[in-house]
Amino acid sequence: MEGLEEGGAEKPPMLVKIVMAGESCVGKTSIVRRYTEPGLPPAGIPASYLATIGIDFKVKPVTFNDTRVKLQIWDTAGQERFHTLSTSYFRGAQGFVLVYDITNLDSFQSITGWMKDIHEKAGDEVDVILLGNKCDKESERVVPKQKGEKLAWEHGIPFFETSAKDNVNIEDAFSVLTKEILEKKSCVLYDLDVVALNENVFESVLSYPGV
Numbered sequence: 001m002e003g004l005e006e007g008g009a010e011k012p013p014m015l016v017k018i019v020m021a022g023e024s025c026v027g028k029t030s031i032v033r034r035y036t037e038p039g040l041p042p043a044g045i046p047a048s049y050l051a052t053i054g055i056d057f058k059v060k061p062v063t064f065n066d067t068r069v070k071l072q073i074w075d076t077a078g079q080e081r082f083h084t085l086s087t088s089y090f091r092g093a094q095g096f097v098l099v100y101d102i103t104n105l106d107s108f109q110s111i112t113g114w115m116k117d118i119h120e121k122a123g124d125e126v127d128v129i130l131l132g133n134k135c136d137k138e139s140e141r142v143v144p145k146q147k148g149e150k151l152a153w154e155h156g157i158p159f160f161e162t163s164a165k166d167n168v169n170i171e172d173a174f175s176v177l178t179k180e181i182l183e184k185k186s187c188v189l190y191d192l193d194v195v196a197l198n199e200n201v202f203e204s205v206l207s208y209p210g211v
């Protein structure tokens with residue numbers, strides 16, 4: 001039966017680490033909340049802005065072609081003063097959701113720098129998607145959709161315009177990213193809840209002569 005290992009034990013879910021990246025106030029936290037809190041009303045994304053301090057993560061269980069996957073989504077702080085801390089979480093990630101705000105030109109112009117950070121810290125093999133968020137604010141748009149598409153094309157990555165507020169393209173964006181990661185599968189781990197640290201082994205390593 002699909003999902004069962006030989007002997008009848010159910011396979012543990014795959015564990016996938018995804019990191020949100022992009023300038024402050026582009027909507028990273030709101031996108032994560034929209035995706036991981038089903039049924040969140042439009043008012044669930046507060047109009048007032050509360051900056052992420054440090055780092056946070058949410059877990060979202062999904063199933064793709066009968067494969068159970070646990071998405072661990074790390075929400076980083078976009079403020080410059082947290083840059084070193086935020087980028088230190090890039091290591092070991094399999095996927096990145098790179099976000100700009102279609103009403104903020106600076107946030108779009110910073111995308112190339114974020115791409116550099118991602119590849120420096122996480123390698124060239126990671127999957128990235130580019131999101132132009134706040135597409136509900138059409139009257140305040142300063143970044144044309146074609147510019148986002150062109151930038152994504154230059155980097156060879158998928159692109160969506162999204163609205164965390166109106167729940168536009170959020171589910172699709174994460175689906176595309178997860179699918180791309182699972183297709184590679186090379187560095188996806190199984191989520192084994194128990195990490196057995198045998199104290200005796202640990203002690204004998206510590207007391208090994210010369211160590």
Ligand SMILES: Nc1nc2c(ncn2[C@@H]2O[C@H](COP(=O)(O)OP(=O)(O)OP(=O)(O)O)[C@@H](O)[C@H]2O)c(=O)[nH]1
Pocket residue numbers: 023024025026027028029030031045046047048049050051052053076077078079133134135136137162163164165166
């Ligand atoms: N209109 C609109 N507002 C949004 C949308 N997404 C987020 N916002 C608003 O933008 C502001 C910033 O959103 P956050 O999700 O906190 O942004 P962030 O990128 O996590 O910011 P940092 O934590 O500083 O990195 C908040 O006031 C949100 O309500 C959207 O899709 N549409």
